[in-house]
Amino acid sequence: MFSASGIIILAGFVALVWAFIQFTAISRIEIRAGSSEETAIVGGSTDEATTNRLIEIYEAIYEGAESFLRAEYRVCFYFIMGFGIVVFVLVSWGTGWDMHRGAFTAISFLLGALTSMASGYLGMKVAVFSNVRTTVSAQKPGWTACFNTAFRAGAVMGFALCGLGIIMLYVTMLAYRVHYPSPDQWVHLTECITGYGLGGSVIAMFGRVGGGIYTKAADVGADLVGKVVHGIPEDDPRNPATIADNVGDNVGDVAGMGSDLFGSFAESTCAALVIGSSIGVTGGWDAMVFPVIVSAVGIFVCLLSSFIATDLKTVKAENEVESALKIQLIATTILMVPAVYFVSIVYLPSSFDLQATVGDAVFTLHPWEATTCVAMGTVGGLIIGLVTEYYTSHSYSPVREVANSCKTGAATNMIYGIALGYKSAIIPVLVLSVVVYGSFTMCDMYGVALAAIGFLANLATGLTIDVYGPVCDNAGGIAEMAELDPSVREKTDALDAAGNTTAAIGKGFAIGSAALVSLALFGAFVTRIRHASNDALFANGVNMLEPLTFAFLIIGGMIPFAFAAMTMKSVGLAAMEMVMEVQRQFDEKPHLLDANPTERPDYDACIAISTKASLKEMVPPGAMVIFTPLLTGIFFGVTAVSGLLVGALVASVQLAISMSNSGGAWDNAKKYIEKQSPDSELKGKGSDIHKAAVVGDTVGDPFKDTSGPALNIVMKLMAVLSLVFADTFFAVNGGGGVFNLS
Numbered sequence: 001m002f003s004a005s006g007i008i009i010l011a012g013f014v015a016l017v018w019a020f021i022q023f024t025a026i027s028r029i030e031i032r033a034g035s036s037e038e039t040a041i042v043g044g045s046t047d048e049a050t051t052n053r054l055i056e057i058y059e060a061i062y063e064g065a066e067s068f069l070r071a072e073y074r075v076c077f078y079f080i081m082g083f084g085i086v087v088f089v090l091v092s093w094g095t096g097w098d099m100h101r102g103a104f105t106a107i108s109f110l111l112g113a114l115t116s117m118a119s120g121y122l123g124m125k126v127a128v129f130s131n132v133r134t135t136v137s138a139q140k141p142g143w144t145a146c147f148n149t150a151f152r153a154g155a156v157m158g159f160a161l162c163g164l165g166i167i168m169l170y171v172t173m174l175a176y177r178v179h180y181p182s183p184d185q186w187v188h189l190t191e192c193i194t195g196y197g198l199g200g201s202v203i204a205m206f207g208r209v210g211g212g213i214y215t216k217a218a219d220v221g222a223d224l225v226g227k228v229v230h231g232i233p234e235d236d237p238r239n240p241a242t243i244a245d246n247v248g249d250n251v252g253d254v255a256g257m258g259s260d261l262f263g264s265f266a267e268s269t270c271a272a273l274v275i276g277s278s279i280g281v282t283g284g285w286d287a288m289v290f291p292v293i294v295s296a297v298g299i300f301v302c303l304l305s306s307f308i309a310t311d312l313k314t315v316k317a318e319n320e321v322e323s324a325l326k327i328q329l330i331a332t333t334i335l336m337v338p339a340v341y342f343v344s345i346v347y348l349p350s351s352f353d354l355q356a357t358v359g360d361a362v363f364t365l366h367p368w369e370a371t372t373c374v375a376m377g378t379v380g381g382l383i384i385g386l387v388t389e390y391y392t393s394h395s396y397s398p399v400r401e402v403a404n405s406c407k408t409g410a411a412t413n414m415i416y417g418i419a420l421g422y423k424s425a426i427i428p429v430l431v432l433s434v435v436v437y438g439s440f441t442m443c444d445m446y447g448v449a450l451a452a453i454g455f456l457a458n459l460a461t462g463l464t465i466d467v468y469g470p471v472c473d474n475a476g477g478i479a480e481m482a483e484l485d486p487s488v489r490e491k492t493d494a495l496d497a498a499g500n501t502t503a504a505i506g507k508g509f510a511i512g513s514a515a516l517v518s519l520a521l522f523g524a525f526v527t528r529i530r531h532a533s534n535d536a537l538f539a540n541g542v543n544m545l546e547p548l549t550f551a552f553l554i555i556g557g558m559i560p561f562a563f564a565a566m567t568m569k570s571v572g573l574a575a576m577e578m579v580m581e582v583q584r585q586f587d588e589k590p591h592l593l594d595a596n597p598t599e600r601p602d603y604d605a606c607i608a609i610s611t612k613a614s615l616k617e618m619v620p621p622g623a624m625v626i627f628t629p630l631l632t633g634i635f636f637g638v639t640a641v642s643g644l645l646v647g648a649l650v651a652s653v654q655l656a657i658s659m660s661n662s663g664g665a666w667d668n669a670k671k672y673i674e675k676q677s678p679d680s681e682l683k684g685k686g687s688d689i690h691k692a693a694v695v696g697d698t699v700g701d702p703f704k705d706t707s708g709p710a711l712n713i714v715m716k717l718m719a720v721l722s723l724v725f726a727d728t729f730f731a732v733n734g735g736g737g738v739f740n741l742s
Contacts, residue, residue, distance in 0.1 A: 004293055008170045011296035015163025015460065018303055022152040022159070022401055023126065024139040029149065035405075053482045057243070058132040061474070064247035064607045065124050069255060072210050073616055074116050076203055081114040082200070083626075085722065087195060094728030099352035104176055104192035105724060112199025112266055115168045119262045120255035122206050127254040127471055131246075134475035135732075138491045139484065146491060147315040147324070150471045150499075151464065155306055156461030157258060162299050165262050167268060169196055170292055177285075186280045186288060190273040191528060191727075197267035197521075198724045200357065201717040204256070204263035205625060208713055209567055210618035211256030212611045212706030215248025216571045219705075220577025221606070223698045230586065230593060231686060235480035238592050240585045240601035241578055244610045246477045252705060253470040253503070260713060261291040261463055264513050265295065265456055267720050271520035273448035274723070275527055276564035279446075283352035291453050293347055294374055297339045298332075300459035305331040318491075322498040325465050326389070328504065332458035333382045340378075340457070341371040357445040357523050358541040359581035367445055373439040373447040377454025377516065380435040381509050384428045388508030391424040393501040394672035398424075403669040403682060403693065410695035413666070417696055421662030421703075423653045428508065432515050432653070444521030452520050455513035466506040469499025497671050504664035507709055511660065514712035515653040521719035522645050528726040529638050529735065537735050542642045548742045549643040553630065554645020556718075559628060560655050563714050564707040566621040571702040574613035581605055621710075629718045633729035637737030641722050641729060649715045656711035663704025 002010065073221035084106045092102025130153030137146035173193055180189040222241035226232050235242050239690050279289035308331055309315070309324045344367035354363045398420050405416040439447035456462075476492035526538045544550060585601055586592055592601055633641045670693040676682040683689045722729075733740045 002261050004289050005138050005174065007172070008166060008292050008296045011299040012170070014303065015159040015166070015299045018129065019156045019160035019163065021180065022155045025129050026133055026149060026152050026156070029136060047389035050484065054132055054135065054478065055584065057478050057481050058128070060243050060603060061131070061246050061250065062128045064243060065128055065250040066610050068247065068251050068614070069124055069292045070123055071611060072206065072251075073121070075615060076113070076117060076206050080110060080202065083221055084110050087198075090725055090728040092294050094725065094731040099257070100179060101188060101192055101340050104179070104228065106593075107171060108195030109192050109199040111168055111172055112196035113203050114199070115164060116149065116200040116203035116207070116259045119161045120203070122160055123258040124255040124468065125249045126153055126156045126249045127467060127474070130471050132478055134471055135478045135482070135484070135488065135492065137579055138475060138479065141440040143316055143318065143491070144314045144474070147321060147495060148310050150468045150495060150594050151309055153471045154467035156465035157254065157467045158460040159299070159303070161258055161463060162265070162295070162460045165265055166292065166299070169193070169266065172196060173289070178543060183280045183284070189530065190270070192279040193273060194270045194524075194720065196723055197263065197270040197720045200259070200263035200266040201713060202386045202626065204259040205622045205710070205713045205717055206618055207256040207259040208710040209621055209706070210614045211248070212567065212702070212710060213570050213574055213617050214614035216701045217574030217578050218244035218248045218606060218610045220571065220575035220698050220700050221582055223694055224575070224579050225582040225586070232593070233480060237481040238484065238597060240582050240603060241606040242477065242481060243603040244578075244606040246474050246609065247607060249470040249474050254261070254467055257466055258463065260709065261456075261459060261466075261510060263713065264461055264510065264517055264671070264715060266515045267521060268449065268452040268513065269295065269725075270563055270720070271517060271524045272446065272453060274524035275446045275449050275520065278355040278627055279352050281353075283349045286347045287349055287352055290344070290348055290370065291450065293343050293401055294340055294450070294457055295459070297343050298336060298457040299460055301332055301335045301339050302458055305335065305461060306464070307679075314335040318494045320558065322393070322395070322501060325468070325498060325502045326463050327564070328465060329382060329385055329458065329515040332461045333378050336378050336454075337371070337375045340374045341368070341627050342711035343372045344368070354444060354446055357527055359539070363444055369442050369447075370450055373443050373450040374454035374457065375703050376435045376438050377451030378457050380431050380451070382510055383457040384508045384512045385505040385678040388424070388504050388661060389501055391420060391661050392504035392668055394497070394668045398667050399668050399672060403672045404668065405671065405691040406689045406696070407682070411691040413669070413692050414697040414699065417662045417666045417669075417700065420665050421658035424661040428512060428657055429654060432512060436519060445520065445527070448516060448523060449520035452513055452516035455509060455516060459560030462506050462509050466504045469496065469503040469664035471497040472499045478549070493671070497668065500664060500668055500671070504661065504704070507518040507660045507664075507704070508657070508711050510594045510709065511653060511656045514656075514716050515649065518649045518715040518719045520640075521716070521723050522649070525641070525645070525719065525723045525726055527634050528723060529730060532727050532730040533735060537638060537730070542639070544643070544646070546639055546742065548636065549639045551644035552636070552640040553647040556644040559625070559648045559718070560694040560711050560714055563621050563625060564655060564659065564711065566624070567700050567707045567710060570617035571706050574610065574617065577609050577613065578606060581609055586730035625714050625717050626721060629722045632727060633722060633725060633737065634732055635738045637733070637740070637742055638726070638729050639737040639742045640737065642700060645719050645722060648718050651739065652711045652715040656708050659703040659708035659711070663700035664706060666700030667704065668694070669693055670697040735739045
């Protein structure tokens with residue numbers, strides 16, 4: 001039987017190899033551009049002009065995405081270098097100038113940040129590489145080829161990110177074990193490794209916010225001037241913002257989302273390791289790293305399940321697309337439970353001790369209890385995902401009600417959509433509450449951390465489905481811009497509609513996991529403060545009725561709203577500039593709106609607007625989230641930080657669910673109307689009802705793709721930052737802060 005180290009490292013390498021195999025399968029789709037001898041990007045077209053146009057569009061999207069990510073990551077690189085020094089100095093000082101712990105935490109921070117950047121960059125490259133190949137596959141008869149191309153593109157991202165993340169994390173732990181060889185020293189090892197989660201989360205913040213502002217500024221600008229004012233189709237090559245819109249899908253929905261979910265994986269693992277560090281004393285190394293083993297097993301389960309979509313139950317008709325993606329989530333959830341039970345029996349002792357997060361009790365736990373906590377998270381994630389699907393898919397009544405509300409204009413569409421978002425938060429919040437209560441009752445805060453890992457156990461599949469959507473969206477845009485047969489766009493739109501729904505499901509998973517991760521990180525923060533203070537603080541838990549704690553609980557609840565306001569306004573400002581630029585081009589070159597214009601728009605001007613706006617606007621909200629807990633801990637102490645974290649968690653999870661689902665519902669309501677015929681009740685594309693739906697979709701864009709998803713990172717980043725600097729906070733007046741008000 002493999003040791004824990006063996007199965008974890010094997011899983012990482014298997015994931016990377018599988019990602020390469022999927023990439024190879026995609027790269028076989030090719031074409032020769034005219035008489036050129038070099039193998040070009042696309043295959044399947046006999047029209048040389050169309051082929052060259054496809055390659056031209058592909059290269060424009062690639063160059064736009066590449067230039068933005070380089071500029072964004074340059075800013076991020078300078079930040080992490082500077083902040084890495086802050087981490088080293090403050091952690092070293094907070095631990096009594098223990099330079100090793102300061103250095104190890106700073107190194108973990110840099111490794112987490114660089115791995116997150118690599119994950120985002122890899123996702124962008126793969127998505128852009130695959131978009132145009134999906135377009136070409138859609139020209140072939142049937143649905144199998146184009147679905148498999150987009151699905152494999154997602155699999156490259158999903159498995160490569162999981163493999164890279166797990167290898168980097170575990171190898172770092174093994175390296176630190178050389179310095180901390182004894183089980184009673186492993187508590188310091190787990191505290192040092194928390195920097196890995198912080199690094200991943202910092203990059204996720206900038207990636208999600210920067211990429212979200214980029215993509216939605218272009219999307220909103222293109223929609224308002226193109227579809228609403230001039231009535232030209234989405235992704236029409238005459239629209240100057242259309243290339244920027246397609247670039248945005250890759251830098252926001254793929255690169256930003258990849259960094260986000262990598263951060264969730266890193267943070268949930270770090271939280272479980274810190275809370276469960278005492279397990280190593282009685283259970284040994286293999287028992288302590290059980291959370292990492294769960295993630296490793298998830299890779300094997302997701303790999304086996306991927307054959308269902310591409311080989312065993314292939315997609316042969318439009319109505320099979322959504323079910324094929326949904327089966328992936330259900331299959332991985334079902335298979336994870338027995339797989340986790342098996343590894344718990346093998347790698348956990350028959351009983352092991354765990355120090356309670358609150359109080360002096362020592363729990364004696366068993367493998368079945370750990371398995372149950374993971375299973376609660378896995379099943380809870382699936383339930384939240386399916387509820388999200390119900391509220392965002394046009395196959396069900398909520399979205400159809402939103403579509404029908406467009407008959408009386410944009411205002412009623414807005415009212416219905418916002419109400420849907422609020423209502424959609426009810427069941428997910430109840431599910432999270434049940435999971436938290438059940439897992440905490442069974443295994444204390446360690447159970448909550450295991451439930452968070454259960455949410456993310458099928459991360460490779462979740463990422464596969466998430467990336468699938470933007471790839472199909474871009475494929476449709478490329479088909480429209482290259483003026484391919486309308487049947488190609490119809491096929492990619494059908495794939496994209498399913499992708500929209502599954503992306504909403506993925507967001508549901510991400511939000512649910514973020515809530516549990518944040519709670520687990522809060523538990524780890526309490527554990528670390530207890531350890532630093534020798535139980536002088538938080539031995540009996542956090543008293544929320546203490547004036548300072550309650551005051552900062554209210555402040556923490558305000559943070560998500562301030563963050564959402566800043567990011568929404570940023571999208572609005574950038575979109576206004578985009579609208580003016582697009583309208584300027586139409587005014588100066590009115591022949592651009594001709595059916596067959598002889599001149600192309602200036603796409604680069606719109607790309608430059610999105611790039612400049614996103615790089616400028618991503619800094620203030622990111623800085624607010626990073627420095628609020630840091631300054632609170634230094635000036636007001638650890639009780640204030642406790643209130644801040646709880647308030648931010650409670651507000652973020654509900655606001656994130658409602659914003660994401662409102663946006664998804666508006667988007668699919670618009671698509672539902674577009675599928676209707678002109679003589680139907682909803683009148684179809686181009687009607688006043690459709691224009692009302694476009695307004696809702698436009699408002700929903702920053703809801704579901706900028707502010708909503710980024711709120712996941714707000715609650716996680718604040719919590720993991722507090723965990724990393726816990727010793728620093730305690731070093732200031734014994735945890736009372738500079739003002740020592742408590």
